[in-house]
Amino acid sequence: MGYATLLTLVRGMSGTEMSEPLLKVDDMSVSFKTDAGDVRAVSNVSFEISPGEVLAVVGESGSGKSVTALALMRLHPKNTETTGQVMFDGMNLLDLPEPQIRSIRGRDIAMIFQDPMTALNPVFSVGEQIVEAIRIHNDVSKADAWAKVVDLLQLVGVPEPKQRAAQYPHEYSGGMRQRAMIAMAICNDPKLLIADEPTTALDVTVQAQVMEVLHDVQEATGSAMMLITHDLGLVAGSADRVQVMYASRLMERGSTDEIFYESRNPYTRALLASIPDLESVKDKLDSIPGNPPSLLNPPSGCAFRPRCSMSVPQCAEAVPELVAFGGNHASRCHLATEIDITTGVNA
């Protein structure tokens, strides 16, 4: 076999790997039916996650990032309507029959929730709850599953895992509970981990530890991860790609570097500017004036317009389209091509 053919073969292989996403969300919208009218929590969102990749989804509260995650696992509340497509392993998760989506939940796609204090059932021991997650998808004995639980707890850094497995959630600290949640999420070697604000409810001192554990297990298992957060600091250290959401829409997406250093979206830039910086001396931290809009009655045109320092009359007329900038980088802004990316956001 000649070198050239080998090269094309290798290229071809890596090429197919790159072009075959693990999860492909296509034009997904989610609306809640409320007494006050329909609330559109997610509007026409499309994105992909490749195997082993870490995608960060960033946005303020109510921007639709958690709803996106819950909707693609079909864990959203009953009064919701989801449209679009979520392709995973050749199946559209949004119209899979219930038993099939159940066999994917917890096995192929696992979730870690925001508040470890309430996400574990208080009346069952931590071990029992993880054993249940293992045994629902695998035909293993209780004893074998329990042994695996002890190994998993060890892996996520729970000290004395044998004794701790038999304990109840209230005997765990917040950080330990989140470690247990991580152990539960990875117990079936999922292809995709969804971490919904995994450190938000934790003490600052344990946030970094838990993030490190999450990062380590993600690397060890080789699973892809969708990291939902409002903490841009978390994103910088751990994500391959970032997508920024605002008022139910995707505002900008790109590689972590593109988002941090070449952002072409005023909202992303405002978010970045609000990160405190250890070196500069300021009386007041930068913040974005105003509040996120009501999704019941969103503003005309661009949802960020009322708070945007760059807005022009055109912004009120139409919702801007995503403008692509090569690679995966794209920004939803009428002025995307005009933004001067050479000036730092903190300037």
Added chain:
Amino acid sequence: MFAYIVRRLLATVPLLMIALYAVHVGISLTTDPRADFYLCLPRCQDGFDTITEAYNLDVNVWLRPFTWFASLLQGELGESSSIGEPVGEVLRSRGWNTALIAVPAFVISAVFALLLSVYSARHQYSKGDYFFTGLAFFGLAFPSFVLALIIQNVFGVQLENWFGIKPFNTGRKTGTNPLEILRDITLPVMSLSILFISADSRFGRASMLETLNQDYIRTARAKGLPERRVVWKHALRNALIPLVTLWALNFSVLLGGSVVTESIFSWPGLGPAFIRGLFDADIDLILGIVLLTGMFTVFFNLVADIMYGVLDPRIRLD
């Protein structure tokens, strides 16, 4: 655990004594078994003195309960003046009759309340939920005597041939073979069950709804558990705690005899005996029934407390 139970049981002794003391003094202050004799004094001085001595009526009202406590310590509950039997015997036979309707009513109402709670919570605001909610308010809004009379009329009079249920005659003895007993208890059990299902299913629904909205239910679903397991394992165990409290209260109330329902169905249980005792100032009978119901209340509260610990590891008993 054992020490806890012993401690709790011992702690009930002063509690029951206070209750019995209050009842004793209350009755002694409001009634006098010699009432009829005052009219014929001094002609009937002998009878007057006999009763005075039998009931220790020459002892100060506030001290009189202690003579009753003293005889209680010797296992003596006294004689029921209205029924004409020893109080112990009345409590035994009447208590048995009450249990005959209390136990089935408790079991039926607990099972149905639980099923309705789970159904209504899982299908909140559905047609079925509204239907059972309406039914529950219907059951709650009717006073128990109206409900009992309706049931008596419909099943005992209008549908006389249904399962051979016949209207009740006052003073009739309870049947002795199982089929007769079943026939006799059906209507009172139905009447009591409707009341308790109505109240408990409302509490159960609220408790179940609250539990189903908890984060750990979402976690259970995210693990890939079937909905059946999410509801009947993860949610139910948490939602049961307030229901256990209710059930403990219900069971002790039912075992103490339901005054209204038993009276309407002429059921020779503790309820009608209690009423009769009150009208006849039958102090020993009243105190006997109060002692029995007090012990039931205390005992089933203890059972409930132990159940909490079984259901929820955060509740420790020691």
